[in-house]
Each structure stands twice: as C-alpha cells, then as structure tokens.
Amino acid sequence: MKRVASIQDISCLGRCSLTVALPVLSVLGVECAVIPTAVLSTHTIFPDFTCRDLTDELLPIARHWQSQQVHLDALCSGYLASPRQTEAVCQVFDLLRARDTLVVVDPAMADHGRLYKPFAPDFPQYMKKVCARADVLLPNLTEACLLTDTPYREEADEAFIRQLLKKLSALAPRVVLTGVSFDEKRLGAMSYNRETDRYFSYFNEKVPASFHGTGDIFTATVLGGMMQGRSLEQAVALAVDFTLECIRCTRADPEASWYGVEFEKALPWLAKRGAEEMKQG
Template identity: 30%
Template sequence: MASNTVRVLSIQSHVVSGYVGNKSACFPLQVLGFEVDTINSVQFSNHTGYSHFKGQVLNATELRDLISGLKLNGLDRYTHLLTGYIGSDSFLEVVQEVVKHLKEVNPKLIYVCDPVMGDEGKMYVPKSLLPIYREKIIPLADIVTPNQFEAELLSERKISSKADVIEVMDWFHSKSVQTVVLSSTDLGSDTTLLGMASSVKGDKIRLEIDIPRFSATFTGTGDLFAALLLGWMYKTDNNLPESVENTVATMQKVLHRTLDHARSLASDKPITAVHKELRLIQSLDDIRNPVPIVKAVVL
C-alpha cells in the first residue's frame, strides 16, 4: 500500500436510504481525496426520524471480527479514524480497543471523535455511554466535534457564555484532545448559531464563527460536519480557521440546496423527513471547492 495513501476508517451508523452516519460522511471524504473504509454500527432502512425504520445493530463481537479480518490481511493501517453514532456500552468499549490498536499500527493516526449522544437537552443513547466516552474515548481523541449539549455532558459544565465555552474547550484539552470544535452553541442570535473552536496543536488558537441559521432542522448534519472538518484539517495542514470556514461553507450550500428541494417537493404540503434528506451528490462542487461566506474570528 502506497505510503502517501490517506485512508479513513469510519465507524458509525448506516442507512439504506438517505444520508446520515456513514452515508453522510463517506461521499464528502471521497470527494476530498480520501480512501474511506466503513464499519456500520447499525444498518437501518432509513434514519429514525421517519415514522418507521427496520434494521440490524452490530454487536461488540462482530466489530472485533471485522477488525481481526483487517488485521490478518495487513489492512489495518489508517491515517485517520472517524467515529460517530454508537448505541451500546460493549460496542463503545471495543472502539477503545480499536483506537489503541490503530494507533499502535500508525502512531501518527488522527482520531476524530464525534461523540453522538444527544441534542437540545435530550440523550438518544443510553446514559451508560457517557462515562465511557468521558473516561476512555475522549482521552484517545485528537479532534472532537460535540454539539453544545454533548460538550456540557462530557465536561459536566453548563454553557451560558463564551467564557463557559472556553472553559469547556480547555477541559477537553486537559484530556489530551488537541482540537475541539463546537459545531453550534445557543449563544448566537435569532439569525445565527455561534460555533467556537480551539486548538493546541502547534500555536494555541481559539476562534468563533457566526453560522447562518435555517428555518428547518436536518438529520445527518453533524456527521457531515465531522467528516468535512477531518478532511480540511488534513488538507490545510491543521489550519483551524480555514478548515472551519471551508466546512461551514459546504454545510451552508448543502443545507440551502436541501431546503430549496424540500420546499419544491412538498409544494403546499408539510415538509417531511423524506423531503429533507441531504442533497449531497448534487453538492459535489461545493464539497470539492467551498467558497467561504462567513469568516472565523480569532479570539
């Protein structure tokens, strides 16, 4: 295998129809030039925002089997690991083993952890995952991309000001995380979400960025955000402002295109989950060549 090959192992959910989890993360990373291998923590017919969904959940033994197969064939050398939605304690415990193993194979491996646990004050994974993330997974991560609620859960600190965000980001740094990006906080305005980020890789830098709000909510956006950030942090040699600006630029284009399409499909009827599936394939050019519309402000 060529030494300059950039390979990502992405462990998160999968849907047959639509775009969340690996379906949301894989295509953008491929467009940005990465080889992407995927392990599906769950395989569902569609995301859980629909009225019905069916499918399977991968267990810890099955995850170990897949990693063993890669290892036996010498296919376990990756430059990046990305993890997203994981629904059980035992599976998350094995993810810890996977991270440690992959970092032994390649000590330069970058682990991007999106600690998918909940949003807007509600957890949608068992509470028992929280201490595993806090004590075992986060200390192994190089980059984390929690939303505000997840950052509060992990750090056990309430966020009600920018100073609180900085304290929370510093908590992650104290756990050996080099780069922390809060993809959104409630500290913005009626028209914007406030994103904040901090990195101690090289010169310490903190920044904030005002992200235009949308009138609708979408599924799969956090998965897309984490994948884009992974891609741009590598392509810009860890330039945090440029990476965040490019990530937000692509997100804005994808969501604008998705909302316009949803409105055209729904016509005068209510917009449903199927209408709001992310328009990723149609956004190929915006993934490959983002044009930043908002600038990050270095603090």
C-alpha cells in the same frame, strides 16, 4: 491518496452516518474504508426502524486489517449504539492506530438538551472513554455539556463556550464545538487547542431551519479537509460553509424530503471549493 476508516452505522434510508461520510470524503479525494457498527432500515427519526447490531464484527474486521498491515491516516467514529460498542471501538482504535494516525471522534449521542432515545443516563460516561482517545473531538453543545457534567444552557454566551471548551480539553487536545451562535444572524463553530492555549471561531449565515444529518456532514468535511493538508481551523471553516450550502440547497427544493439534507446537490460546490483552496496553498 490518504486512507481513513469511518466507524459508524449504515442507515439504509435517510442521509446520515456512512451514507454521508463516504461521498463527502470521496469528493475531497480521500479513500474511505468503513467499519459499520450497525445496519438500520432507516435513521432513528423514522418510527419502527429495524436494526442489526454489528458489535461482534468490529474487532474481527480490525484484526484482519492489522494482519494485512493496513495503514490508516485517520480513524473516525460517530454514532455508537451501546456501552458495549464504545468498548469495542476503543479496542479498534488501539489495534489500528499508528503513530501518525489521526483519531477524530464525533460523540453523536444527544441534541437539544437531551440524549437520543435509546441511551440510558449513564451513556456519556462510556462515551468519555472513546473521546479520551481522540486527537480531535467534535461535540455539539448538548454533548459537550454531558461530557463535562455541565448543566445545559440553550443560550450560551462566548464566556460559557470558552469555559466549556477548556473542560472538554481534558478529554482531547483539540476540541471543536459545533452549532455555536452568539446572535440571530450567524452560526458556526468554535475550537480550542490545549497545546497552544488558542481559541478559534468561524461563523456564516444562520438559516432558520434544522435538518437531520448536518453533524455527520460537518465531521466528514473536517476530516476530509485535514486529510487534504488543511489546518484544523481551515477545515472547520470549510465544514461550516459546506454545511450551510447543503442547507441552502435543501431549502430551495419544495420537494425536499423531511428526513435529510440534500447534500448531493452541494457536492460540486465542495469539489470546486476544495480544489481552489488547495491550489492557493
């Protein structure tokens, strides 16, 4: 069984971060070890949430694992709460990365054209250091613009996205841009491989709704799909389809909470789809 380490926060209420990564990866047959960066009472959309920063615990955890000769097939980082934390995560990567360890980075720091509230304007410069250690980088459009010092555009055509992906490839050899849409009916992702100079795109239905935590679902599915032996392109297609299925399940429930996607209802779909695709080779 493949073993990965997920480096991000635990939100005690609200479906995101580690509470999403753990079950999604488990359903895909991947062991998920965790390095929690913080413990929050809820995710950050809730008012007056509490937060216990765990930056001082990151390196001791990594050093203990190193002393026990723990091998990781992948390392994956998500939301990081401060410049100091980005520096610590870079050190964790350096300590635990073996030659065959895949490093995946979701630079979760912004959306809809602006940084998340806790971050200062210079935070993307610190996140760039984390991204530069990635084999696979998965930003959304806002994060991609911030990482490349590109003025943000709400409406982005294919030429703009291709240019943005090439800029991002200066940070990581394989880049996946999430939340890509070129018309009113389709939404998906587009990737670029610096080594082969090839683009890839995959789209599915565009649902007129927005939910917190879909980026975490997407990243965990891409990671799990690659650990099952899929190519990055195949894993991206699986992630687009699964994220859509999660949204469909949530929209179908009139009692659904506003603070998260009911991804649990879609996990049987993911298990079945994952098993079928692996049988087909």
